Amino acid sequence: MRSAPMTSSPFHNHDYLRLFTAQVTGLFGTGLTTVALGLLAYELAGAAAAAVLGTALTIKMLVYVTVAPIVGAYADRFPRRPFLVSLHLIRATVVLALPFIDQIWQIYVLIAVLQTASAAYTPTYQAVIPDILPDEREYTRALSATQLAATMETLLSPMLAAAALTVMSFHWLFAGTAIGFAISAALVITARIPNVTAATEGSFRERITVGMRIFAATPRLRGLLGLNLVVAAAGSVVMINTVNYVRDTLGGSQSGVAALLAANGFGTMLVAVSLPRVLDRLGARPVMLTGAATLLAGLGSAIALSFADAGGWRWAAAIAVWATVGMGTAAILTPTGQVLRRSSRPADRPALFAAQFSLSHLAWLLTYPITGWLTTVAGFTTTWVVLAVLAAGGIAVAVRMWPRHDPEVMTHLHEVGTIDPARLIDAVRVDDRFYRHTHAYVIDAEHPRWPTQQRLAESTAA
Numbered sequence: 001m002r003s004a005p006m007t008s009s010p011f012h013n014h015d016y017l018r019l020f021t022a023q024v025t026g027l028f029g030t031g032l033t034t035v036a037l038g039l040l041a042y043e044l045a046g047a048a049a050a051a052v053l054g055t056a057l058t059i060k061m062l063v064y065v066t067v068a069p070i071v072g073a074y075a076d077r078f079p080r081r082p083f084l085v086s087l088h089l090i091r092a093t094v095v096l097a098l099p100f101i102d103q104i105w106q107i108y109v110l111i112a113v114l115q116t117a118s119a120a121y122t123p124t125y126q127a128v129i130p131d132i133l134p135d136e137r138e139y140t141r142a143l144s145a146t147q148l149a150a151t152m153e154t155l156l157s158p159m160l161a162a163a164a165l166t167v168m169s170f171h172w173l174f175a176g177t178a179i180g181f182a183i184s185a186a187l188v189i190t191a192r193i194p195n196v197t198a199a200t201e202g203s204f205r206e207r208i209t210v211g212m213r214i215f216a217a218t219p220r221l222r223g224l225l226g227l228n229l230v231v232a233a234a235g236s237v238v239m240i241n242t243v244n245y246v247r248d249t250l251g252g253s254q255s256g257v258a259a260l261l262a263a264n265g266f267g268t269m270l271v272a273v274s275l276p277r278v279l280d281r282l283g284a285r286p287v288m289l290t291g292a293a294t295l296l297a298g299l300g301s302a303i304a305l306s307f308a309d310a311g312g313w314r315w316a317a318a319i320a321v322w323a324t325v326g327m328g329t330a331a332i333l334t335p336t337g338q339v340l341r342r343s344s345r346p347a348d349r350p351a352l353f354a355a356q357f358s359l360s361h362l363a364w365l366l367t368y369p370i371t372g373w374l375t376t377v378a379g380f381t382t383t384w385v386v387l388a389v390l391a392a393g394g395i396a397v398a399v400r401m402w403p404r405h406d407p408e409v410m411t412h413l414h415e416v417g418t419i420d421p422a423r424l425i426d427a428v429r430v431d432d433r434f435y436r437h438t439h440a441y442v443i444d445a446e447h448p449r450w451p452t453q454q455r456l457a458e459s460t461a462a
């Protein structure tokens, strides 16, 4: 029997710890930049800030779904450490230039460069980790830690921004962010990163095809696709509409913007912290569907609020709506890693996490431009109604695709001759065509399709 499972924490590895800290610092830098960018857009565009933000964030998502896979496919050809360091330094430089912007198109150019560097960083970082952490369990934990860090960033950076904005102007946020990227670069310089020696298993492009195939064939993951859309629909209100809603409708200031974002972050944190125990008891599906219903309720309340006339109570209501959206988001994002782990063999996990990365960004790529442009031409009410319809569609997909009864272990059939007999030692021969096999079921080369009860019943009847 093997002992000491506690040593599977990846944080005992100093190189990993440095890289992880650099990754988190970079994430927070990007998050703070997003808050500051919203305020900058308002300074330049006023009432049209939503369109500017919608365009800037759409550029970001376009870059993410195009650049990240391409760089990922070639990530093992660059000397990795200099590459990662220079990506941090590029981001620091771009962020330092942002306060000097006085034209809207300059925002778009700098965002494109900033996000290209970010999009190139993620797959390279992901490719480095298995070389630093050859142990399978440590690596799986590292994947989860990265996902959790991304979640924590979305909720904590608005709060940091809110705190910072009470003592300084938003231009200083950009300076703080640049310092963060410089620290990240220094951490990467001091970490030992092996260059690729052996051939890695498949390019990022191949790995992403594997991930997409698993997504398409696994019912609970098809459900997750719908949930990605719900998160993006409600999240777009927070990301794009907060500035205009606070400044134009509520008549608030910079710190008012940060306060609503902080309420959103607080809701996220509240649920993320209390969720693990509930998850153990209920499982992922009811928790995530409740989260989706919460987001739809949040959008509904936002629509109701958009009809309200002036009144001090609108602040309290807006804070409640933004916090509700944060809570619903956390209820969907927190269990996502667990759902992905459950749906893949260890070897396919990087591919599946990469596929989720791309597919969730596709959802944002749909909702950001809709939110940005529709708000400017048609106002909050129409935009939020459209987003609520999208969210309702996402919920319908999730409920339909992800069956309520979703057991880990499933009985299924293997046709004689389609699978290595050595894999079927524990299988039962039912007739001259089929073996019946029972084990924890995930999509892989030997199990390309989800088992249906119908096929099983036919074989038993035959």
Ligand SMILES: [Zn+2]
Binding pocket: 412, 414, 437, 438, 439, 447
């Ligand atoms: Zn099997």
